[in-house]
Each structure stands twice: as structure tokens, then as C-alpha cells.
Amino acid sequence: MPTTQTARSDATRSRILDAAFAQVYIHGFRAASLNTIVAQAQVTKGALFHHFPDKKTLGYAVVDEVVAPLVHHRWLAPLADTDDPVTALQLGFREHSDADIASGNSALGCPLNNLAQEMSPLDPGFRTRLDALYSTWRRALAAALTRGQRAGTVRADLDADDTAALVVLAQTGIWGAGKSSGRPAVMRQAARAFHAYLETLRPRAPRAPAIHT
Amino acid sequence: MPTTQTARSDATRSRILDAAFAQVYIHGFRAASLNTIVAQAQVTKGALFHHFPDKKTLGYAVVDEVVAPLVHHRWLAPLADTDDPVTALQLGFREHSDADIASGNSALGCPLNNLAQEMSPLDPGFRTRLDALYSTWRRALAAALTRGQRAGTVRADLDADDTAALVVLAQTGIWGAGKSSGRPAVMRQAARAFHAYLETLRPRAPRAPAIHT
DNA sequence: GCTTACATACCTACTGGTCGGTATCTTGTT
DNA sequence: AACAAGATACCGACCAGTAGGTATGTAAGC
Numbered sequence: 274m275p276t277t278q279t280a281r282s283d284a285t286r287s288r289i290l291d292a293a294f295a296q297v298y299i300h301g302f303r304a305a306s307l308n309t310i311v312a313q314a315q316v317t318k319g320a321l322f323h324h325f326p327d328k329k330t331l332g333y334a335v336v337d338e339v340v341a342p343l344v345h346h347r348w349l350a351p352l353a354d355t356d357d358p359v360t361a362l363q364l365g366f367r368e369h370s371d372a373d374i375a376s377g378n379s380a381l382g383c384p385l386n387n388l389a390q391e392m393s394p395l396d397p398g399f400r401t402r403l404d405a406l407y408s409t410w411r412r413a414l415a416a417a418l419t420r421g422q423r424a425g426t427v428r429a430d431l432d433a434d435d436t437a438a439l440v441v442l443a444q445t446g447i448w449g450a451g452k453s454s455g456r457p458a459v460m461r462q463a464a465r466a467f468h469a470y471l472e473t474l475r476p477r478a479p480r481a482p483a484i485h486t
Numbered sequence: 487m488p489t490t491q492t493a494r495s496d497a498t499r500s501r502i503l504d505a506a507f508a509q510v511y512i513h514g515f516r517a518a519s520l521n522t523i524v525a526q527a528q529v530t531k532g533a534l535f536h537h538f539p540d541k542k543t544l545g546y547a548v549v550d551e552v553v554a555p556l557v558h559h560r561w562l563a564p565l566a567d568t569d570d571p572v573t574a575l576q577l578g579f580r581e582h583s584d585a586d587i588a589s590g591n592s593a594l595g596c597p598l599n600n601l602a603q604e605m606s607p608l609d610p611g612f613r614t615r616l617d618a619l620y621s622t623w624r625r626a627l628a629a630a631l632t633r634g635q636r637a638g639t640v641r642a643d644l645d646a647d648d649t650a651a652l653v654v655l656a657q658t659g660i661w662g663a664g665k666s667s668g669r670p671a672v673m674r675q676a677a678r679a680f681h682a683y684l685e686t687l688r689p690r691a692p693r694a695p696a697i698h699t
Numbered sequence: 700g701c702t703t704a705c706a707t708a709c710c711t712a713c714t715g716g717t718c719g720g721t722a723t724c725t726t727g728t729t
Numbered sequence: 730a731a732c733a734a735g736a737t738a739c740c741g742a743c744c745a746g747t748a749g750g751t752a753t754g755t756a757a758g759c
Binding site for chain 1: 516600662666668669680
């Protein structure tokens with residue numbers, strides 16, 4: 274139990290943020306009730322409005338302080354250093370789709386995509402934040418693919434930016450399929466098909482006498 | 487102006503349905519207000535609740551009578567008879583993404599996917615309807631791909647079902663990218679990358695002396 | 700003693716939904 | 730052909746519930 278006032282205050286803010294994320298993930302931002310959030314965080318409305326001026330600002334904080342770190346940890350970090358992004362992506366997609374199916378989260382979709390789909394058309398504050406996350410992700414992917422091309426683990430003839438866009442789009446689509454069907458088998462099939470696509474990004478083993486070398 | 491009572495009644499029901507679709511497309515199902523819907527349809531609440539027992543049933547009718555025909559016309563019909571599904575898909579994706587960018591609908595996403603993402607986890611009635619639409623779509627795609635394989639326009643070594651799943655996933659992803667970014671350029675890049683992927687589904691022209699003639 | 704960190708009661712706006720009433724069309728009877 | 734009678738289609742005031750947000754009060758740390 275923290276003793277200083279600021280430490281307890283931060284802990285309260287943190288609990289509100291966590292509860293808000295959980296409710297927003299389940300119900301979406303607009304349908305997430307502040308009453309439910311304060312109940313789950315075991316605080317009162319006074320505490321919530323002391324830490325956040327309004328619901329929208331709380332939502333921004335959820336994006337900045339909960340969703341963004343999640344995305345970085347799950348999708349950005351594994352690409353940071355590898356020279357074989359195709360393998361890293363195949364492993365990552367496999368691992369995370371399996372984990373979300375096992376935990377039941379596959380039926381709830383991806384927190385980032387959920388928020389983006391709901392709020393981007395409605396509010397510039399959400400849109401810029403979420404679009405920035407996707408842009409960062411695409412840039413990191415493109416950079417990793419370019420490194421892979423230099424290292425010879427990725428086909429040299431493909432456009433790194435476009436391919437990065439397709440990978441991000443596929444994540445959206447796979448998790449969307451899991452959410453909209455509610456059936457893990459559908460999500461697994463989508464993941465399998467994408468895995469096969471990723472395989473085509475590797476340099477082709479020469480079937481006939483190669484021209485270079 | 488129709489004269490018979492049933493004709494006018496059907497027209498009223500139709501106006502309600504159209505207004506409901508428009509509002510649901512813009513705001514989502516839960517945020518779509520019945521008050522706004524009846525105002526836009528220029529009827530009263532009495533009329534609405536005369537034709538539909540409750541909001542959920544109205545939502546089901548929107549799916550069955552508006553969204554489903556839209557999907558069939560846009561995505562199913564063009565595949566019905568072709569033996570060259572890859573070209574048909576490339577043309578269709580190009581045409582529809584361009585049209586939605588021009589109309590501004592790219593910022594609103596795909597009506598089917600919007601509803602599926604919002605309502606599938608919340609209500610079995612929506613989930614079964616929307617999942618059935620996606621399943622039908624995947625089946626039609628797989629059938630067209632198989633026909634293409636027989637006709638020699640599609641690579642023989644790929645799994646038609648998995649590929650169909652990936653095409654549907656890509657549609658979700660492309661329209662999702664347009665909606666979440668709000669930037670046509672992002673949607674266009676995604677569409678371009680997917681176009682290139684579709685190209686890889688064609689049989690490969692032998693670059694070197696072929697082993698099987 | 701003054702500020703920070705909450706608590707509680709309350710407010711307005713709006714939601715989906717109800718219900719008694721009415722106007723118009725349809726139908727059976729004469 | 731005229732009319733009675735019932736069904737259909739619709740109107741709009743109203744209701745309970747809940748939303749986000751606020752105003753006032755209090756208690757504890759610096």
C-alpha cells in the first residue's frame with residue numbers, strides 16, 4: 274500500500290484507466306458507461322472527473338497510455354531488430370492469434386482496430402491518435418522488410434511500403450473475421466491463408482539455372 | 487402516388503428501412519436513434535412501431551433487406567459466371583474502392599463490416615445473419631477460384647477455400663484502412679498492394695525451361 | 700491553513716418503447 | 730349502389746431508465 278498522497282492518486286488514476294480500457298474493449302467507447310467504469314475501478318464519479326475533465330479525454334488517455342504500449346509490445350518490438358521479418362511475422366501472427374483464441378479475446382477483436390473503426394469517423398482526436406499508431410506500425414514493418422531485402426531474406430522485387438500496408442490490413446482482417454464470425458475456425462483459416470501469403474515474400478528458390486550467380 | 491392501402495403501407499415501411507440503413511451506416515446500430523430515423527423517413531414513432539416490433543427487429547430487416555442485396559450485387563454477382571476470377575476481382579476492387587473514395591463513403595467503411603464488428607459479439611441474431619453473408623461470399627469466391635483453376639486462369643497449387651478467406655479478409659482490411667485513417671491515400675495504397683497480391687494468383691509464366699511442358 | 704483528492708446528491712438531455720385515439724381503406728350485406 | 734362495420738395504418742404525448750456531467754461538501758496530507 275503506497276503511503277504518499279501522489280502515489281495513491283496515481284494508483285487511483287491507473288485503476289480508472291484500466292477499468293476504462295476493459296469496458297471500452299468490451300462495449301466500445303460510446304457504449305462504455307462511466308458509471309460502470311467507476312464501479313469496476315471501485316472509485317466514485319468525483320474521482321474520475323478529478324483525474325479526467327470529460328469522457329473523451331479519458332478515451333484519449335486509454336489510447337495513449339494503454340493501447341499504444343500494447344501495440345508496441347505486441348507488434349512493433351518483435352520487428353525492431355530482426356533481419357528476417359517474414360519469419361518473425363509468421364511466428365507473431367501464429368502466436369497472437371492462438372493466444373487470443375485461447376483467451377476468448379478473438380471474439381472481441383483487436384482493441385486498436387475496434388477503437389479505430391468506431392471513433393475515427395466521429396472524432397479527430399481519436400482519428401489522429403489511432404491513425405498515427407497504424408502509420409508507425411506500417412513504417413516499422415516497411416523498415417524491417419527493407420532490412421530483410423538487404424539481408425536476402427525477403428524478395429527484392431517487392432515494394433516494402435505496399436507490402437507493409439498489406440500486412441497491417443491483414444491483421445485487421447484476421448481479427449475482424451474472428452470477431453464477426455465468433456468462430457475460431459474462421460479466424461484460424463484466415464491466419465493460415467495469410468501465413469501462406471507471407472511465405473511468398475521469401476526469395477524464390479531457383480527452380481532452374483539461376484541467372485545471377 | 488400509390489392508391490391502394492397496402493402499396494402506401496409498403497412505401498412507408500420502405501422509407502423507414504432506407505432511413506434506418508442510412509443512420510445505422512453513419513452512426514452504427516446502437517447509436518442510431520429511432521427519433522432521427524423517423525424524422526428522416528418523415529413518419530412518426532407510431533408508424534415505425536407498427537411495422538417493426540422493436541429496434542432489434544428493424545436492424546435485422548436492414549441486414550436482410552438492404553445490406554444483403556447490396557453485398558450480392560457488389561461482390562457476389564460479378565463472380566457468378568466468370569472463369570477468370572482474378573481479373574474480375576481486380577476490376578471489382580478497383581472500381582468499388584474508387585467509387586467509395588469519390589463518394590466519401592471510404593471514410594464510413596463497409597456497411598456489412600461495420601455492422602458485423604459492432605453487433606456480432608453482442609447479439610446472436612445479428613451474428614448469424616452477418617456471418618452467413620460472409621460465409622456465402624467466401625463460398626462463391628472459392629467456387630469461382632476453382633472454376634478458374636479448371637480454366638487455367640488461376641494457379642492450380644493454391645487452396646481455393648483459404649484464398650477465398652484471404653480475399654474477404656482483404657476487403658475488410660482495405661475498407662477498414664480507409665475508415666480508420668480517413669485518408670483516401672491509405673486506402674488506395676492498401677488496394678494497390680492487394681492488387682499486386684491478386685496478380686500472384688495467376689499461373690506463373692515459365693521463366694526458365696519448364697520441367698512439365 | 701491551503702491545496703489536493705476524493706465523495707455524494709443531483710441535473711438535464713435523450714434513449715427505446717407504450718398507449719389511447721383517429722383517419723382511411725376494405726369488405727360483406729342489402 | 731349504398732352503407733355499416735371492422736381492420737389497417739398511423740399519430741404523438743408520454744413514460745421509465747440511463748447517459749454524461751456538475752455543485753457542494755469533506756477529509757487528509759504538505
